[in-house]
Amino acid sequence: MKALEVREVSKMFPGNLANDRISFSVEKGEIFAIVGENGAGKTTLMNIIYGIYTPSAGTIFVNEKEVKIHSVEDAIRLRMGMVHQEFMLIPRFSVTENIVVGDEPRKGIFFDYTRAVREVRELSERVSLTVDAQATTGDLPVGIQQRVEILKVLRRGAEILIFDEPTAVLTPEETADLFVTMRKLQEEGKTILFISHKLKEVMEIADRIAVLRRGKLQGIVNKKDTNEEELARMMVGRNVVLEIPKLDVPVGDVAFACHDLHVKNSRGYEALKGVSFEVRGGEIVGVAGVQGNGQDELVNAMIGFSRPVSGSMELNRKSMHMVTTAQLRKEGMSYITEDRARRGLVMPYTVRDNAIMGQHLNKPFSRGLRMDYEKVAEFAEGKVKEYDIRPGDIYDTAGSLSGGNQQKLILARELSLPHNFLIASQPTRGLDVGATEFVYGKLLEEKKAGKAILLISLELSEILGLSDRILVMFDGHIVGETTPDKTTEEALGLLMLGVGIDRKVQS
């Protein structure tokens, strides 16, 4: 039986056809994946099915009956549930409150919290997804928070579950856990829609795969009859090189070095507990680790956002004690951030203005008190061409670009600043294959040009593919150093979790 069918569904946003006559059907008990680049229209499509957006045209069938889904209430009534890309959880609420809100056990007008806790415990046991019902949600690790999301939709009797990029925020172990959960749900007869742009994961979990590109359905394939390369080609519309070539570049002088660096996080807790390493010209040093093991604090200290408690840093053999970010940049440091919205770009500003930020006070862009916007525009036009930033109008706001193009803009700016040391912090986070390929290419070009690169990433394949040396971070320490040819994803994964580490030896 078809659990869900969409026929000729379109969604028009002002100036943008996000979904263009999309049709597909999903069998009951199937794991159906929808893949596509960022901005291909996957999330829009799901939001239509889930009643958050109203489609401009088309019909939807649930259990082979035509339905009109005007609101989320309608979708819930039709036994659909969505696990969103950004969690729809309230950090201050308890796990129980988050799970039951909107469908609360009650006594009259009162909220029956005791019964709610009991119901959540029963549910979590029944589907064997363990959570602490009374914990404050914001204190839980991301993987557990996602469990709360899944419990939330299950409690509402969902038969069709939509997972929107569920692995984007997970570690490899958490992803494996999630896939176990998804299989279990499938065995119970639930239908699952899995939205992703990670082809490896799609190939692992899905039964059938639909590919979207620029709002159009490119085709639906059986997992058995396809492979990653074919999917990538359908997604991007051309051949994609996912393999990263090995480059042998002579290693140069030490560009960056730190010694016994201790840094506190924003809550005053020492999150970096004595880290020492160096990065030389022409090499990429990868930092692997589960999120929240001191990487953010390391980066913040390196770019001058926070002051180390103790320890020293050197850039090009000059001490960088108590210097500002501006001085660091003058000394030759560039920084690619994973947080494009808050650190990388000023979203309401134009591409033109974002392109010169950081050198806006330098000639030729500024002369005395006056900006020379002609020169700025000329420079921005050049970069837009060189980096193929689309749609290509330098007067578009940065916020209107897709994630991949935003990242290209950041690269364009950071790599055009005079620099010999580059910090790349999760440079491909949230990017699709096409943009990821572009970023890898640029990093390798940098390496070839003899720049020193520190690559911080949660993606082990990225770390293994790009790095010359790998540092593994766990709980604020560097717990291991290795090279890609001497290790595997599994071995790294264990190290990242602190397995088999004698802490006394390390500290």
Next chain:
Amino acid sequence: MNITQINVTIAQMLDYTTPILFAALCGVLSENSGVVNIGLDGIMRFGAFFGLLGAYFSHSPWVGLLLGIAVGCAVGALHAFITIRWNGDQTVSGVAVNVIALGLMTYLLEYIFSTTGYSPQLENYFGAQAYRVHLPFLAKIPLLGALSNLSVMIWLAFILTIVLHVLLYHTVLGLRMRTCGENPKAATTLGINVFRVRWFAVIAGAALAGIGGVALSTSSFSGFSDSMPNGIGFIGLAAMIFGKWTPFGAMGAALLFGTGQIVQSIIAVTGIAPNLAPGLTLILPYVLTLAVLAGFVGRSVAPAADGLPYYKEQR
């Protein structure tokens, strides 16, 4: 200082606290659902004038109270219409309400009563002996004696504090309101109608501010003065922040600020620190609030989506 003096001072303190508390409760209700209402000072002014108007012409403060609530709801609905229906900037809308209240009440005062500055005085008002809640059994007990003869409005403020606490933390509606204030998008995905919940919270909150105004002109005083509410709405907002957006927290803060208002009388009665400049004690609430905001006395964090318009189909 004898017992009578102490009782009078406490009663006076509660009298000052009451309008601040109503204002703070308005803020708590509205902002927990995600709508900032800095227009509550203006809504209090509406409430104060219309409360007087109702009480004056009907000779019953109860009619004044009802009129004050009605006007509060109406002005609240205007704020809701601008900020929820049309996603207008909440601060701008609030300022507009304040400015409208300032001019319109002065005009109405002169137009209706042909006077400037002060309305005619009320004979039947909540502060009058006939409208007080008499609890003679408390009169002889030290400290509690202050509670033996209070205006019904004072009791109402404290009762509503409890009601609001129960509403926010023990009812389904309260949980949903807080969800809208923290993450309206999440609320939508759970099938909660964010707009309806916010409309309710803003209007109910505005009704509280309206009552606060009525308390000023018909309980603390026996008439409307053109300077009302004299910034009490803003002190109420400060109390809300100081109280970390919770009803009981706001109550504690309002009591503290109310005490700040009577320090002058305490000085006069007790003779302590006779040379302290009068203005200094009045800025106490603001200094405390700044201290809280700066994080000296424990952090106070607003609901995550407080003050943000909600667009359902935003990309």
